[in-house]
Amino acid sequence: MLQVTLLGEQVLTDPDGAVRLRSSRTLELIAFLVVHSDSPQPRQRIATLFWPDSSDEQALTNLRRELHHLRAVLGDAKSLEVTTRDLCWRDTTECVVDVRAFGAARAAALASTDSAGFLRHAEEAVRHYGGDFLPGSHDDWALEIRNALEQQCVDLLDRIADGQRDLDTAVAAAKRRIQLRPLEEVGYRTLMKRQGDLGDRAGAVSTYHHCASVLERELGVEPDPVTRKTLSTLLARGEPAVSTRRQGRAGTRLIGRTTEFSALLELWRTASEGRPSLALIRGDAGVGKSRLMTELAGTAARAGAVVANAQCFGTAGRLALAPVADWLRTPAVRAGLGGLAPVWRTEVDRIAPSARTRADPGPSTRAMAEAWQRHRFFEGLTRALLAVDRPILLTLDNLHWADPETLAFITFGLSLNPRAPIMVAATMRDEFTDHEPGLDQWIDRMRATGSLNTVALSPFDAQETAHLVESVTGHRPSPQDAAMVHATTGGFPFYIVEAARSGDGEATAADLTTVLDGRLEQVSGPARQVIELAAAVGRDFSLDLLTEAADLDADGVVAAVDELWRRRILHECGDCYYFSHDLLRAAAYDRISPPRRWLLHRRIAQGLELLHPDNPDAVSAQLAEQYARGGRGERAIAYYRRAADVAAGRFAHSEAIRLHEAALALVRELPEGLDRTAKELELLEATAGPMNAAFGYSSPRLRQTLTRTIALAEELGRPHSVLDALIGLWASLFVHGDAVGADRTATRILALATPGSQLLGSAHFALGGSSVSRGRLAEGLRHFALAAEHEDRYSLRIGNRSDVHGPAWAAHAHWLGGDDDRALATAASALSVARTGDNPFSLALALSYGAITHQLRGDRGALAAVLAELTELCARYELAYYCEWALILGGWLRGDEAGLAAAKRGIDNLTAAEAFARMPYWLALVAELQNGVGRPGEARATLDAAIATAHTRDDVWWLPEVLRLRAAHDDETGAVKRLRAAAELATEHGSVALARRCAADLAARGVAFDVRPAALAGER
Incomplete structure (x- = not known):
């Protein structure tokens, strides 16, 4: 069964949920036929309506093209009737359209003669009404249908809200009505009354605050007397009526900022046409950054764009990606998730879960263990935001407090689709010293991509200050008073507004601390208690939380919050409240x-x-x-x-x-003791995984954490924890280039791993890798073989598959031992296994080790093919470490100056990460490049560095080849001596392939060297 969704989004999905059509002219054609299904529609009328600027002949040609597309999409569904003159839509079971389902349920509701029947059908109709008809379309016929359908839904909601005895159902209907008609006060009044009937005075007050805020922001007016009286009656409850009017004027008109706002509008215009960008509004605290961003958001929303808002808070207690979760909870974004493939819905549910039963708790965090999945996670979130199929503006207040993951997501989200109509508008304080670490570097990177545009704000001049005072107080200050206020406030709009509000309608001159203290002193005792709690929360908060935490009863909390809202100290946002400015919150907290x-x-x-x-x-x-x-x-x-x-x-x-x-x-x-030790051990064990993912195997912090973990686990007598941490430590030591320490650790692991242990395979794998690195090829192959016999496919600490990593690494040892065919077969086997699972990290590992195998064998064609796939994989999933392998090997393959630069860049990156494993091999490749481009002196110095590194770190498996290459820069006597030493070292290792190379160079100089076949078996 096909599903056509025209309300809230434009999408056609197949029975499996896969999207067949999204926001196309073909879908608009379906929509037109659906809403006119009562009669056939002439082709000529449709063609003229859809392509008014084309000739009749061209318009009909366009219609035939869309009909061809439509027939292909509908397949066997018999919903479309086509004649040479007319088109007509017919309802069938093969194709369900939400507009038709809404209409049928609505008709059934209106025809019902009992309230239960009406409610059942009306609620079904409301469920089908997902939002605006053809959102984003501005065609006259679509606008007419959109308004009519919305009114039909509003009428149903009014009947549900007004006539239902079930108050919860009535409240839900009233809330939905407000979503559809946010500027109509009757909906707010209905909701307030029903909330009052339910005993939810806090909810009724929040509803009024939301109503007043929307009207003030959008229309510059306050609620009418009837709405104000509704709230006053609810608040009074036998007591004298209280004021419901807010202090002062809102000052909703944007003062000044003409140039800056024009720049933002131009950025938004460009972004909405398909050029993703980040607009960063910068300036000191209180300079009006948020106000300017709000103006942009309102303009974009009125033009039909989706606007999703979020903010960051300076106090701790945040969840990572909280702003992204807020964006995803925006109703218009949620409405667009229906056409999202299940794989992407799963990613969205990780941070913004949809409603589900307790038996279906959603994705397990265990599924998140693989770091490469971060790319898919971010892709799912981005696809969800772009699924609205309209220009989307994401606002983020206080970027300087954004967590690193939110910053990383913004980077990703703006780069996934270079033609997406999306813009992020964010505010950031200039003078702020307590930035999120890495923020400045992130800004530099965003600027380098060309997607960042900065709009800087300065304080107001004296004339703008006077205009703002008049906007807030309703009185134009004299030039002398305006100059005094400007001099005292420095022209900062927040300071000007607070000074105006603290002076009973007149702007006063005082320092900011005095002004804010004065504002806070004006409130009642109960309101002061609530202010203290709100300041201690440090972020947005609900009335329920204040009620639970305060000494006041629920009515007292509601009255206090209402007072603070009326004084414009608190702002309303959905079901929560927050301080109108963080400077006010900080001032309130400092007083406690x-x-x-x-x-x-x-x-x-x-x-x-x-x-x-x-x-x-x-x-x-x-x-x-x-x-x-x-x-x-x-x-x-x-x-x-x-x-x-x-x-x-x-x-x-x-x-x-x-x-x-x-x-x-x-x-x-x-206090010291076993309990403290156990708690510390548990935390250290939990820290190692994220630390590895964040900083890499070679991180000194990771090694320190693992070393401490081992010590505590030994103290507590926990052998499994000891082994687990030792395996992680081995990986860290090895990648860091400490071959001796890694070998010693691997030997210790094997000694501790008891027969039958789940970690025995990892123990043999670790010792196999260390043995090969230190030139014990036969021993290494033996341990790799033993590792393959165990079922430990996934290392608990390393995070890779031993059935991929082991064979991929063993291929190098097979080639060194002279068995070229087995090396190739083993590498191919590892790659084949890696391709069987949905694990890009394992695939990248197999490709990387396979690339080295092809380089060792001199198969440039195979190397080029593997590197092409590896490079794309690393770029797509942002895989560190192996991307550097690709750079170096790719540079060697090119063989020119550009290749040399790439290889050196790869080595520089590894060095910066303190990842020195295989460094003699990498340096040797660079030396070959330097020789190839005519830089023998540099090549000689690079080879000397490789020799020194091999000896210092005992990373000697490639040392015979380094010595052979270095001999080319010696005189005859020195070359023979060095080549003989290289050949003997290769023989000692059992490295037949390298011994043969040395023997060939010696033979060219008339010196014989016997490469013993016994070396193939590792005999000494």
């Missing part, structure tokens, strides 16, 4: 004494636990920070651990490390 803060943080944490008993993960980071600030270290440790697991499940490795280290700091404050 340390003991009082301690108490407030505890209360907030306890409130969060009470509100989220079934899903503490969603607030785990916030709980950890609140308990830590409240002096409850034990509880903070547990929640830091949970928050770190959530972060790891989102590939937020840096955040996971930060959270684990915060927990470790608290653990180390506990």
Whole structure:
């Protein structure tokens, strides 16, 4: 059965959920025929309507083309009737259209003679109404149908909300009505009344605040007297009516910023036409960055674009990618997810889950263990945002507090589709010193891509200051007063507005601290209590949280929040509130004494636990920070651990490390003893994985963590933990280039791994790799063979498949031992196994080791083919380490100056990462390139460095070849001596292939050297 969705999005999907059509002229043709299905539509009328600027003949040709596409898409479905003159849509079971389903359910509801029947059919109709008809289309016929369908849905919702005894159902209907008609006050009044009937005064107040904010922002007006009276009645409840009007004027008109706003509009115009970009609005705190971004968002929304808003907060307690989750929760974005393939919906559900039963908890974080999946994760999130099939503007307030994963996602999201109509608009403080680490470097990288555009804001001049004061107070200040206010405030709009609001309608001159303190002093005692709690929360908060944490009863909290909202200290956003500016929040928090803060943080944490008993993960980071600030270290440790697991499940490795280290700091404050040691061990074990993913195998921090883990595990007598950490330490030491330390560690692993141990295969693999690296080829092959006999396919700490890694590495040893055919077959086998699973990392590993095998064999054609695939794979999944192998080997394959530059860049990258494994081999390839482009002196120096590195690190498997190449730069006597030493070393290793090369060079100089076949077996 085909599914045609025309409400909320434009998409046609097949029975498997795969998208067949999205936002095309063909879908618009379906839509036109569907809404006119009561009668056949003349071809000429359709052609003229759809292509008014074309000749009649050309328009009919265009229609025939779309009909061809439509027939192909519909397949066997008999929904389309075609004659030479007319087209007509017929409902069939093979093709279901949401517009028709909505109409049928609505008709059934209106025909029902009992309330239960009406409700059943009306709710079905509302479910089918996913949003605007043909969103994004501006054709007159589509606009007419859109308005009519929306009105039909609104009428159904009004009947449900007004006539239902089930108050929850009535409230849900009223909320949906507000989504459809956000500027009609009647919907807000209905919702407030029903919430009042339900006893939800807090919800009713929030509804009024939302109504007032929308009207003020969009129309510059306040709610009418009837709406205000509705709230006043709900708040009074037998007491004298309270004021419902906000303090001062909103000042909704944008003052000044003509040049800056024009620049933003031009950036948005370009982006909406298919050039993704990032607009960064910069300036000092209080200069008006958020106000300008809000103006842009409103303009884009009124033009039909999708606008998704998010903000970052300066206090801890965040979840990684929280702003991205907020974008994905935007109703228009959620509506577009229906046409998203299941594989991408799964990724979206990781951070913005859709409704599901308890029995279906969604994707397991265990599935996130592979770091390469981060690319697919980000791709799923990006596809979800772009599925709206309209220009989309993503706003992000306070970029300077964004977590690294959000920054990484922005980079990815703007680069996935270079023609996507998407723009990110973000605000950032210039003077801020407590930036997210790496933010400046990220900005530099974004600028280098050409996608970053900066709009800088400066303070207002005296004339603009006067205009802003008048906008807020309603009074034009005298030139002298305006000059005084400008001099005192420095022209910062936030300061000007707060000064105006604190002066009872007149702008006053005082320092900012005095102004903010004065604003906070004006509130009542209960409101002051709520301010303290809100400041301690540090981010957006719900009325429910304040009610749980405050000394006040629910009505007292509601009244206090209403007062703070009316004084414009708090803003409303959905079901939550936040400070109108972080400077106000900081001022409020600074006024709280340390003991009082301690108490407030505890209360907030306890409130969060009470509100989220079934899903503490969603607030785990916030709980950890609140308990830590409240002096409850034990509880903070547990929640830091949970928050770190959530972060790891989102590939937020840096955040996971930060959270684990915060927990470790608290653990180390506990009294000494086995319990503290066990807690530290558990945290260190959990930290190693994210640390490896974030910093790579060769990270010194990773080695320190693993070394400490081993010591603690030995102290506690936990052999499995010891082995697991030793395997990770071996990998780190090896990649770092410490061949001796890695070999010693591998030997220790094998000694500790008992028969039947799940880690025995990893133990043999580790010792096999170390043995080959140190020139013990026969021993290495024996251990690789033993590793293959065990079922330990996935290393617990290394993260790769031993049934891929082992054979891929063994191929090098087979070639060195003189068995070229077996080397090729083993490498091919490893690659074949790697291709059987959906694991790009294993595939990249097999390709990388296979590339070395082809280079050793001198098969340039095979090497070129493998490198092409490897390079694309590394670029697509952002795979570090092996991309450097591809650079070096690709440079060697080119053989020219550009190839030399690429190879040196690869070595520089490995060196920067402290990944010195195989460095003699890499340097030898560079030396060959230097010789090839006529730089023998540089080649000689590079080979000397390779020799020194091989001896220093005991990474000697390629040393015979390095010595052979170096001999070409010696005099005759020195060359013979060096070649003989190289041949003897190769023989000692059992490296027949390299011994033969040395023997050939000696023979060319008239010196015989016998390459013993026994070396093939590794005999000494």
